[in-house]
Amino acid sequence: MPGMAHAQLMVGDIQLDVASDGSLTLPGSFIFDPMPKDALLPILEKYGQSAEILTPPCNVTLMRQGDRVVLFDVGSGPDFAPNSGILLESLEALDVVPEDVTDIVFTHAHPDHLWGVLDDFDDPLFPEATYMIGKTEWDYWMNPNTVNEIGDSRASFAVGAQRRLEMIEDQITFVGDGDEVFPGVMAHATFGHTPGHMAFEVRKGTESVMILGDCIGNDHIAFARPAWHSGSDQDPETAAETRVKLMDQLAHEKTRVIGYHLTGNGIGFVEKSADGYAFLTEK
Numbered sequence: 001m002p003g004m005a006h007a008q009l010m011v012g013d014i015q016l017d018v019a020s021d022g023s024l025t026l027p028g029s030f031i032f033d034p035m036p037k038d039a040l041l042p043i044l045e046k047y048g049q050s051a052e053i054l055t056p057p058c059n060v061t062l063m064r065q066g067d068r069v070v071l072f073d074v075g076s077g078p079d080f081a082p083n084s085g086i087l088l089e090s091l092e093a094l095d096v097v098p099e100d101v102t103d104i105v106f107t108h109a110h111p112d113h114l115w116g117v118l119d120d121f122d123d124p125l126f127p128e129a130t131y132m133i134g135k136t137e138w139d140y141w142m143n144p145n146t147v148n149e150i151g152d153s154r155a156s157f158a159v160g161a162q163r164r165l166e167m168i169e170d171q172i173t174f175v176g177d178g179d180e181v182f183p184g185v186m187a188h189a190t191f192g193h194t195p196g197h198m199a200f201e202v203r204k205g206t207e208s209v210m211i212l213g214d215c216i217g218n219d220h221i222a223f224a225r226p227a228w229h230s231g232s233d234q235d236p237e238t239a240a241e242t243r244v245k246l247m248d249q250l251a252h253e254k255t256r257v258i259g260y261h262l263t264g265n266g267i268g269f270v271e272k273s274a275d276g277y278a279f280l281t282e283k
Helices: 037-047 087-093 111-117 135-142 152-167 236-253
Strands: 008-011 014-023 057-065 068-072 103-105 130-134 172-175 180-182 185-189 198-204 207-213 256-259 267-272 277-281
Touching (some): 008 198, 014 198, 111 152, 130 135, 135 172
Parallel strands (some): 068 103, 130 172, 207 256
Antiparallel strands (some): 008 014, 057 068, 185 198, 198 207, 256 267, 267 277
């Protein structure tokens, strides 16, 4: 199955695999609505991206180091989108079963990153795992007012997040900006897409990989015009500021990235262009 194709990286003694959870099908308006149409359409045409339909991949990062088996996000599970929810098959192809997973680290609590934490029977899918999430992110989704304030189109996100986070509350620890969550793995506050979104940098010596989550949410307009507000971001202004700063840093430092919704397996580099940035996929 093409959706289960994966790529592998080594960062010192840390092995990173990208495991597919399938893909999403979204209306173009989900991202493009706030953007200036006359300037947007030529850019989308250049990238071969439809203005009407988005079909982003979902790339889950698996990290293995010694006895530790870590997932960064857990995909959609069975209840969110018809073309997603294949993470278990992808992990099986990498000789990993749910009982092997020792740690789960969430970039944020949107459905396609969190809802796969439960199985078909609404029980925790990874029985041996402990969990980590940014404290700001946790506080936001567990706030009883969030469901009423997030807007009708995302109210189900809030209900679903709270229900799932409550089920793993006893196994969860909180992380903040700059925390070393594992040896060689640092949390970076990348707020905006959600109020407490985190990216994670895996570094050994001069080698580093940034696991982006959704702070850079697509491989076209987010790179070409990072300062534009995106409809997919809960706080578009903060998200744009985060994106601009991050693009500059990643391009300058030539840091390899893994993007949850970036082309193919999500691995590549950020390159500065004349009027923005571009995503260079790593073959």
